[in-house]
Amino acid sequence: MTEVAPGYYLALAGLMFSIGVIGALVRRNAIVIFMFIELMLNAVNLMFVTFSRIRGSVDGQILVFFVLVVAAAEAVVGLAIILVIVRRRASANVDDVSLLRW
Amino acid sequence: MIALIVFGAVFVFALGCSIAMLFAKNAVHTALFLVGSQVALAVAFLLQGAHFVAAVQIIIYAGAIMVLFLFVVMLLGVDRSEVLVEPLPAQRQVALGLGTLLAAGITYIALTSVDLIGADRTQALAAINRDPGNVLAVARTLFSRYLLGFEATSVLLVTAIVGVMVLARRVDSVTSLSASTPSSEEREVA
Incomplete structure (x- = not known):
């Protein structure tokens, strides 16, 4: 069943991670930037599962579980922060939130 | 195939x-x-x-x-609608170029040097999935070697829940809460 070489899975994960980086740098909506961060975390999960298969143990899959918990907490807190910002400034554009900018 | x-x-x-x-x-x-x-x-x-x-x-x-x-x-x-005007000059081009460079680097490493890790152990995971089963193996490892980390995630989740409740409440409820706090303390003292 698992006859595809692990390198191709790692390449897919790397390409998805790079797309996530580009999206987080290019887009301007805070929620969309969060979605690209989730895409990066997903790509890292694929890498963990692939390394778990390469090494022949389930430890990598447990790290995926931890990444999942951190991603859930991060998404919840981040979306609440975005909600508060939108309530005060009526905009989800990250360029409008420049109070701490030098 | x-x-x-x-x-x-x-x-x-x-x-x-x-x-x-x-x-x-x-x-x-x-x-x-x-x-x-x-x-x-x-x-x-x-x-x-x-x-x-x-x-x-x-x-x-x-x-x-x-x-x-x-x-x-x-x-x-x-x-x-999202504002599509880019305030920084050449931000998109630089992001695209560096992202392509990152993708090329990761793909090169993934396709060339993954055999160094010893890819002949890939059958071990299939054996684990056959004998105790994947869910059982994950549970045994999670609740033995990673038990401390598992408990730490529960602390993280509780912290996130409390933080979100504090962040997402309305401002007028904050004032009413702070106004009602001394009275409850007085009630406890009485």
Whole structure:
């Protein structure tokens, strides 16, 4: 069943991670930037599962579980922060939130 | 052979959804493309024998977290279009160039040097999945070697819940809460 070489899975994960980086740098909506961060975390999960298969143990899959918990907490807190910002400034554009900018 | 065909479909679908995320103007469309790539990744997990993680990926990521994202998008207004004017000069070009460089680097490393890790142990995971089963093996490892980390995630989740409740409440409820706090203290003293 698992006859595809692990390198191709790692390449897919790397390409998805790079797309996530580009999206987080290019887009301007805070929620969309969060979605690209989730895409990066997903790509890292694929890498963990692939390394778990390469090494022949389930430890990598447990790290995926931890990444999942951190991603859930991060998404919840981040979306609440975005909600508060939108309530005060009526905009989800990250360029409008420049109070701490030098 | 079947695994190769399925992997090809997963590769095309996941990358296509990810690239479509970059060009989707509407935030809801971006979220839906993200769900598509996550489902494709769940199939990739299944192909590699990570059954528990694949199920959790569908239930938590594509289910719970993306519903939360869509909920917040709806709450903030769907029809609000994203500002596409780029204030920094050459930001997009530089981001695209450096991202392409990163992709090329990771792909090169993945395709060339992965054999150094010892890819002949890939049958060990299949043996684990056969004998105690994937879910049982994950549970045994999680509740023995990673028990402390597992308990720490519960602390993290409680902290996140409390933080979100503090962040998301309205300002007028803050004033009423602080006004009612001394009276409850007085009640306890009395």
